[in-house]
Amino acid sequence: MHFMKIASAAILAGAFASTPLLAQESATLKKIKETGSITLGHRESSIPFSYYDDKQQVIGYSHELMLKAVEGIKEQLKLSKLDTKLMPVTSANRITLVQNGTIDIECGSTTNNLERQKQVGFSTTIFVIGTRLMAKKDSGIKDFADLAGKNVVTTAGTTSERLLRKMNEDKQMKMNVISAKDHGESFLTLETGRAIAFMMDDALLYGEMAKAKRASDWIVTGTAQSKEAYGCMLRKDDPEFKKVVDAALTKAMTSGEAEKIYSKWFMNPIPPKGLNLAMPLSDEMKAAFKNPNDKAFE
Amino acid sequence: MSYHWNWQVFLQPSATGEGSYLAWLGEGLQWTILLSLSAWVIALVTGSIIGILRTAPNRWLSGIATAYVEIFRNIPLLVQLFIWYFVLPELLPVELGNAFKQTHPLIQQFFAAMLCLGLFTSARVAEQVRSGINALPQGQTAAGLAMGLTLPQVYRYILLPVAYRIIVPPLTSEFLNIFKNSAVATTIGLIELSRQAQQLVDYTAQPYEAFIAVTLLYVLINATVMYLMRRLEMRVRVPGYIGGK
Numbered sequence: 001m002h003f004m005k006i007a008s009a010a011i012l013a014g015a016f017a018s019t020p021l022l023a024q025e026s027a028t029l030k031k032i033k034e035t036g037s038i039t040l041g042h043r044e045s046s047i048p049f050s051y052y053d054d055k056q057q058v059i060g061y062s063h064e065l066m067l068k069a070v071e072g073i074k075e076q077l078k079l080s081k082l083d084t085k086l087m088p089v090t091s092a093n094r095i096t097l098v099q100n101g102t103i104d105i106e107c108g109s110t111t112n113n114l115e116r117q118k119q120v121g122f123s124t125t126i127f128v129i130g131t132r133l134m135a136k137k138d139s140g141i142k143d144f145a146d147l148a149g150k151n152v153v154t155t156a157g158t159t160s161e162r163l164l165r166k167m168n169e170d171k172q173m174k175m176n177v178i179s180a181k182d183h184g185e186s187f188l189t190l191e192t193g194r195a196i197a198f199m200m201d202d203a204l205l206y207g208e209m210a211k212a213k214r215a216s217d218w219i220v221t222g223t224a225q226s227k228e229a230y231g232c233m234l235r236k237d238d239p240e241f242k243k244v245v246d247a248a249l250t251k252a253m254t255s256g257e258a259e260k261i262y263s264k265w266f267m268n269p270i271p272p273k274g275l276n277l278a279m280p281l282s283d284e285m286k287a288a289f290k291n292p293n294d295k296a297f298e
Numbered sequence: 299m300s301y302h303w304n305w306q307v308f309l310q311p312s313a314t315g316e317g318s319y320l321a322w323l324g325e326g327l328q329w330t331i332l333l334s335l336s337a338w339v340i341a342l343v344t345g346s347i348i349g350i351l352r353t354a355p356n357r358w359l360s361g362i363a364t365a366y367v368e369i370f371r372n373i374p375l376l377v378q379l380f381i382w383y384f385v386l387p388e389l390l391p392v393e394l395g396n397a398f399k400q401t402h403p404l405i406q407q408f409f410a411a412m413l414c415l416g417l418f419t420s421a422r423v424a425e426q427v428r429s430g431i432n433a434l435p436q437g438q439t440a441a442g443l444a445m446g447l448t449l450p451q452v453y454r455y456i457l458l459p460v461a462y463r464i465i466v467p468p469l470t471s472e473f474l475n476i477f478k479n480s481a482v483a484t485t486i487g488l489i490e491l492s493r494q495a496q497q498l499v500d501y502t503a504q505p506y507e508a509f510i511a512v513t514l515l516y517v518l519i520n521a522t523v524m525y526l527m528r529r530l531e532m533r534v535r536v537p538g539y540i541g542g543k
Binding site (some may be wrong): 091092093095096099100114115117118119120151156157161162165166170176177178179181182186192193194195272 | 302379384396403489496499502506
């Protein structure tokens with residue numbers, strides 16, 4: 001590891017040398033003002049948060065909230081015109097792209113947790129999920145205890161994967177954990193019978209159901225293993241920028257706008273197949289809308 | 299850019315309680331090496347047979363071999379992998395397909411990736427074996443046959459020993475490629491080196507350290523392969539061919 005230390009020191013001294021910014025001067029806002037444009041990070045298949053519809057347009061609940069934040073930024077900077085550039089991100093590269101300035105803000109299905117807070121900043125919470133299971137109705141899987149010795153799929157790079165692997169280790173359940181590349185592939189693994197259950201954020205499980213050949217074959221079941229808060233990801237150490245984004249989101253939440261957006265995506269038919277997720281507002285979500293905050297659950 | 303460097307991250311115990319993050323890299327490295335070497339064996343054996351058939355004087359045999367090469371060379375590696383892993387089990391008889399899908403996921407992933415990489419590379423190796431054989435003067439085959447050797451004997455004792463020596467450099471490239479291409483196994487969930495790098499990023503949010511470490515490991519593997527193949531090349535040189543004295 002001695003070599004690693006030297007290498008990191010060399011790199012630090014070189015290309016990546018950075019000076020901490022003065023708090024009162026937001027680098028992001030300054031950049032947006034000077035260039036007249038902002039780059040937004042979005043997901044490609046996080047239904048119904050941020051995904052492509054059949055015309056390759058980015059749509060979704062988180063995406064609409066992000067556009068609200070953009071409006072707030074535009075107002076704050078008194079810009080007559082603000083160009084928005086869209087940039088697709090994955091769970092694997094989203095943090096890096098925020099850090100290195102490729103994107104200015106990412107609202108998708110990104111969990112705000114303490115580990116990530118060391119690297120990036122998060123806006124006020126835009127959604128609260130529980131991590132649960134999806135299985136075939138007739139599979140007999142009711143809860144996590146039924147998974148002992150079975151093949152279970154989850155998506156690589158998610159909190160569910162972490163929890164599942166940890167559970168397997170702690171309780172000696174002898175599960176075979178399959179980590180698929182994205183939610184679509186995880187569901188394919190479940191659908192083709194390679195895995196008996198799929199562990200993921202409940203809202204995303206309902207979202208995958210929206211794509212299934214026969215939605216009625218599947219159920220979302222099991223005790224939630226964790227509660228997680230989704231936030232918009234921003235660069236760390238830019239409190240000014242965060243303040244503007246938070247203000248716009250808080251306004252949407254306390255004015256009832258956010259609730260309208262919620263019901264559009266969770267209580268009504270959505271693309272691609274016009275399925276209604278029928279997920280009423282949970283108590284946690286009601287609380288988040290009532291008193292917007294940026295607290296992580298873990 | 300504000301980035302918080304932390305090279306000690308590899309020594310931390312992992313969030314899932316399965317050893318340290320360094321151990322994850324080690325595990326990934328094992329799978330990458332195991333996958334690449336077993337695929338290389340398949341590639342070398344199958345590629346040699348197909349390459350030899352392509353130079354055979356029989357129209358049928360060379361036609362079959364040509365079709366094989368064109369199929370495996372012209373379909374993208376990633377598509378082939380998905381066909382092996384996702385499509386094939388669905389095409390098999392239900393019993394057999396289900397039996398495959400019920401085996402341990404790691405075995406399924408490894409098996410599909412090994413076959414896919416091995417056969418994809420075999421088509422490329424076949425082309426090199428063919429060009430190695432074709433690089434030799436026609437007179438050698440004729441002379442061998444005139445001396446009363448059978449065609450298989452001509453291949454075995456005259457053509458192949460020289461052809462293989464000629465193609466060591468391009469084979470080295472393929473050998474390096476197989477290690478780099480093994481990263482596609484990530485997409486079906488095999489926890490090889492590049493997958494572990496992504497896992498590290500997800501778990502520790504230290505992308506630069508993870509990718510730098512993995513890059514160095516790939517370079518290390520391939521530098522070793524290059525060194526060994528250079529040594530082999532020196533050892534088997536023939537005077538009069540490619541740098542032989």
